[in-house]
Amino acid sequence: MFGRRPDGRRLDHIDPIVQFMPFIMTQRNDAMNQVTQYVDYEPLGNYIKKRSKVGQRVSFMSLIVAAYVRAVSKYPALNRFIVNKQVFARNEISIALTVLRNQGDKENLDEAIVKMAFEPDATVDDVEKQLNENLKDAVNSEADNETADFAAKLIRVRPLVQLVVWAAKLLDRYGIMPKFIHRISPFHVSMVITNMASIGMPAIYHHLYNFGNASIFIAMGKIERQTVYTKDGVKFKNMIPLGIVMDERICGGAAYAQGMNYFRKLLENPEELEKKPEVINYDYDFSKLKARKKAKEEKKAKKKQK
Secondary structure (H helix, E strand, C coil): CCCEECCEEECCCCCHHHHHHHHHCCCHHHCEEEEEEEEEHHHHHHHHHHHHHCCCCCCHHHHHHHHHHHHHHHCHHHHEEEECCEEEEECCEEEEEEEEEECCCCCCCEEEEEEEEECCCCCHHHHHHHHHHHHHHHCECCCCCHHHHHHHHHHCCHHHHHHHHHHHHHHHHCCCCCHHHHHHCCCCCCEEEEEHHHHCCCCCCCCCCCCCCCCEEEEECCCEEEEEEECCEEEEEEEEEEEEEEEHHHCCHHHHHHHHHHHHHHHHCHHHHHCCCCCCCCCCCCHHHHHHHHHHHHHHHHHHHC
């Protein structure tokens, strides 16, 4: 409310055209830009092989997430979101990842959504470690999953579902939705990503949700063999297709181009993701808010120890 939300702060200093666009396109699915970004498989594959030879495992998904986090740290406009026709800077880089849960039956596949947040200076090793820790339990159908558990409990009382969703949308519109819903909601994140290649599917353009505030959806498809024109002539290359859908209202086209070109460049040079960024750019300085939050958490921890 009044430009303050648990997940961000309203931006009033940005381009007035960007601030005006949400009044023209009022729904997120009315403002979706779609593009397939093809990434050369060779540098990523070679990098993964090189790491595996020295016992350092890294996955394609970790590289893509790490490249996105690094792109946001340089171009923070990619981490904005729109609520109630206002542009907000998000106070963390959060990802929702769809994974398959192991039920021992390949004919009946179950899915779960894992939500996690990353520091803006995270390296590919930081991302790999965090993904492994979060996915370890997520793929187990017997393990707890806050999002799935909440949905399962709610759906048992079907007349309440519509009421709860309506109330959540209303409260979210004014920035007063309960924090626990923000914590478990896969719709309130910087970016949603899914690995379509894991089920043998090509990249798709997955719609953005009008509920929540996720501004980017990336779907990684199975590898495609493509004809590529180079200075040395025509070559056949294995390419990884990324179906990217973005809310165009959060920034201008030039900012998107800069951010996504940098994202692709990082994937073509994955060694860069091993280093911490030299500079981190911010739309809004959340340092004081984070310091207060940390102090509160430390105070609570001390009380529990007593």
